[in-house]
Amino acid sequence: MAIRERMSGNEAVAFAMKQINPDVVAAFPITPSTEIPQYFSTYVSNGEVDTEFIAVESEHSAMSACIGAQAAGGRAMTATSANGLALMWECLYIAACSRLPIVMAVVNRTMSGPLNIHNDHSDSMGARDSGWIQLYSENNQEAYDNMLMAHRIAEHPSVMLPVMVCQDGFITSHAVENIELVEDDKVKAFVGEYNPVHYLLNRDNPISMGPLDHFTHTFEHKRQQAQAMMNAKNVILEVAREFEKLTGRKYGFFEEYRTEDAETVIVVLNSTAGTVKYVVDQMRKEGKKVGLIKPRVYRPFPVDEIASALSRFKAIAVMDKADSFNAAGGPLFTDVTSAMYAKSVFGPKVINYIYGLGGRDVRTDDIELVFNNLLKIVETGEVGSVYNYLGVRE
Amino acid sequence: MSCKSCNLERKELSPDVTWKDITEGGTIADAGNAVLIKTGEWRSKRPVWLKDKCKQCLLCFPVCPDSSIPVNSEGNREDFDYDHCKGCGICVKVCPFKAIDFVDEG
Ligand code: SF4
Numbered sequence: 026m027a028i029r030e031r032m033s034g035n036e037a038v039a040f041a042m043k044q045i046n047p048d049v050v051a052a053f054p055i056t057p058s059t060e061i062p063q064y065f066s067t068y069v070s071n072g073e074v075d076t077e078f079i080a081v082e083s084e085h086s087a088m089s090a091c092i093g094a095q096a097a098g099g100r101a102m103t104a105t106s107a108n109g110l111a112l113m114w115e116c117l118y119i120a121a122c123s124r125l126p127i128v129m130a131v132v133n134r135t136m137s138g139p140l141n142i143h144n145d146h147s148d149s150m151g152a153r154d155s156g157w158i159q160l161y162s163e164n165n166q167e168a169y170d171n172m173l174m175a176h177r178i179a180e181h182p183s184v185m186l187p188v189m190v191c192q193d194g195f196i197t198s199h200a201v202e203n204i205e206l207v208e209d210d211k212v213k214a215f216v217g218e219y220n221p222v223h224y225l226l227n228r229d230n231p232i233s234m235g236p237l238d239h240f241t242h243t244f245e246h247k248r249q250q251a252q253a254m255m256n257a258k259n260v261i262l263e264v265a266r267e268f269e270k271l272t273g274r275k276y277g278f279f280e281e282y283r284t285e286d287a288e289t290v291i292v293v294l295n296s297t298a299g300t301v302k303y304v305v306d307q308m309r310k311e312g313k314k315v316g317l318i319k320p321r322v323y324r325p326f327p328v329d330e331i332a333s334a335l336s337r338f339k340a341i342a343v344m345d346k347a348d349s350f351n352a353a354g355g356p357l358f359t360d361v362t363s364a365m366y367a368k369s370v371f372g373p374k375v376i377n378y379i380y381g382l383g384g385r386d387v388r389t390d391d392i393e394l395v396f397n398n399l400l401k402i403v404e405t406g407e408v409g410s411v412y413n414y415l416g417v418r419e
Numbered sequence: 420m421s422c423k424s425c426n427l428e429r430k431e432l433s434p435d436v437t438w439k440d441i442t443e444g445g446t447i448a449d450a451g452n453a454v455l456i457k458t459g460e461w462r463s464k465r466p467v468w469l470k471d472k473c474k475q476c477l478l479c480f481p482v483c484p485d486s487s488i489p490v491n492s493e494g495n496r497e498d499f500d501y502d503h504c505k506g507c508g509i510c511v512k513v514c515p516f517k518a519i520d521f522v523d524e525g
């Protein structure tokens with residue numbers, strides 16, 4: 026029987042880490058992810074885990090320690106937010122290219138500046154091309170479930186890439202909600218042991234990692250890394266199917282909510298999807314054909330699947346909680362529209378809304394405004410402005 | 420040569436290895452392979468051993484950062500390993516008998 030509990034997103038992630046019982050956790054506190062290493066260090070001092078906890082002096086060191094631990098043959102985890110993630114920058118690329126399946130909880134917070142501790146996605150979006158797999162979570166349950174699936178995806182022999190599991194800072198990380206936990210022994214059996222083929226502490230087969238790799242070989246390594254990201258797609262689905270057998274909870278590349286006969290949909294990540302679901306329910310009562318697509322897997326980007334799903338609708342609003350400052354639209358918008366173009370999906374009209382930067386509250390009437398604009402586009406065929414800011418004071 | 424436990428050939432070091440065969444992340448799958456990379460190609464100055472002047476005092480070989488002065492089983496130094504000597508000139512400075520000349524690489 027699953028365990029019914031109530032906990033915050035941070036506690037849910039820390040609890041998953043306790044059940045996973047990794048070899049090493051190296052972390053440095055930064056709001057709003059601080060509670061994760063805080064809870065975890067309590068598990069360590071209570072003897073509830075066998076993990077070596079390294080209280081490092083910066084996030085650069087946290088990721089470096091994870092790289093060292095994972096290269097040595099251990100399972101390493103960490104957690105961070107915003108500028109902490111930014112301080113890991115060069116190490117993120119090294120972890121990915123060295124094919125080290127580290128798992129990191131990212132509690133999304135806006136990148137300074139201006140200095141602000143609240144939620145948007147500018148931190149993880151900045152790291153979207155670092156070679157990490159990125160999973161996004163609407164609520165504490167999804168953050169917990171994604172953590173349990175992360176190692177299985179990361180450590181799969183055809184993948185061997187690090188994974189970040191993202192959730193919204195404060196909105197998810199600090200809100201206490203109901204959650205269904207999996208029993209310890211079942212988590213242990215599901216996650217399994219980490220048995221790398223190559224690792225530094227293997228005396229029978231000494232290796233060198235991270236050597237100088239000039240133009241004679243780097244290009245081949247990058248191509249191989251690209252393949253690993255492509256391979257991850259199948260593995261993510263396989264692991265999700267197995268997870269569904271264990272828990273009954275179904276995961277894919279993205280969730281579709283009331284899209285069967287929808288004419289307009291919003292595409293949005295993380296907690297705002299919850300608000301959109303509420304608005305969809307309300308507007309459906311008024312007979313409006315609205316729905317939601319909530320990507321869970323942002324890297325690898327499910328190009329074929331998302332383009333095919335979106336081809337059914339007349340008007341689509343992609344909502345970005347980060348701006349690319351390219352004078353054209355946010356990162357999710359760019360990826361979604363590129364996918365549609367690449368797959369010759371030219372039917373739907375697509376617009377972009379930048380929303381909630383720096384933690385600006387997104388209310389149900391903001392979402393209604395987006396849907397009403399989409400419905401107007403369907404009615405008139407006029408798109409108007411493509412790149413929009415939602416709810417900013419004009 | 421191949422690696423015992425994983426069967427990886429040393430092909431990962433060859434310049435024509437494909438992305439399908441190259442080791443993941445550039446991992447070098449076995450130890451002691453620096454000898455395979457001919458770093459001597461980077462040299463712009465070349466040390467030349469003047470055998471007649473050499474007293475076999477052996478002050479030169481331990482200072483070479485690239486282990487490019489071989490010493491044989493009789494305990495005598497032999498000619499330079501030009502595949503790996505980078506031409507730093509340390510041995511030239513160290514030799515008390517001016518038995519190492521230092522010339523421009525052609
Ligand atoms: S020049 Fe430098 S690298 Fe070459 S043999 Fe002398 S000490 Fe060694």
Ligand code: SF4
Pocket residue numbers: 472473474475476477478479480496513514515516517518519
């Ligand atoms: S230091 Fe000079 S004299 Fe001594 S062994 Fe080397 S080359 Fe010969």
